[in-house]
Amino acid sequence: MTVFGKIIRGEIPCNKVLENDDFLAFHDINPKAPVHILIIPKKEVQNFQSADAKLIGEMTLFIHEVAKLMGLDKSGYRLITNNGKDSGQEVMHLHFHMLGGSKLLWPHLADADTDTKNFF
Ligand code: AMP
Numbered sequence: 052m053t054v055f056g057k058i059i060r061g062e063i064p065c066n067k068v069l070e071n072d073d074f075l076a077f078h079d080i081n082p083k084a085p086v087h088i089l090i091i092p093k094k095e096v097q098n099f100q101s102a103d104a105k106l107i108g109e110m111t112l113f114i115h116e117v118a119k120l121m122g123l124d125k126s127g128y129r130l131i132t133n134n135g136k137d138s139g140q141e142v143m144h145l146h147f148h149m150l151g152g153s154k155l156l157w158p159h160l161a162d163a164d165t166d167t168k169n170f171f
Contacts (some may be wrong), residue, residue, distance in 0.1 A: 055144040085152030
């Protein structure tokens with residue numbers, strides 16, 4: 052079981068932001084922005100690629116609620132989901148990172164290997 056599975060079961064604590072029957076939002080333990088919230092489904096889904104459209108649709112509405120609660124719906128936010136090995140996904144339970152609370156930089160693209168010859 053992943054660390055997020057344990058959080059859902061209440062086996063380890065989290066700094067909760069919002070919860071309903073299907074989803075949970077809590078503060079990231081290692082924030083990369085003034086506001087850094089993780090949003091997860093309670094259902095065990097490994098990542099975005101294995102999520103179905105119904106789940107993502109319902110999760111979208113929950114994410115909107117989290118943004119409103121934090122006031123980020125007005126100021127703006129970035130939503131990221133790491134999917135699989137190359138993305139650096141560490142926790143194999145679907146999660147969206149919601150980042151905001153300041154003007155965000157876009158530095159990680161500078162780290163990427165932009166040589167696309169292996170793909171096309
Ligand atoms: P990712 O690399 O997309 O899989 O991101 C996993 C995120 O989970 C990282 O930003 C971690 O800081 C965060 N994280 C790991 N364990 C915990 C925890 N117990 N409570 C809150 N956030 C966590």
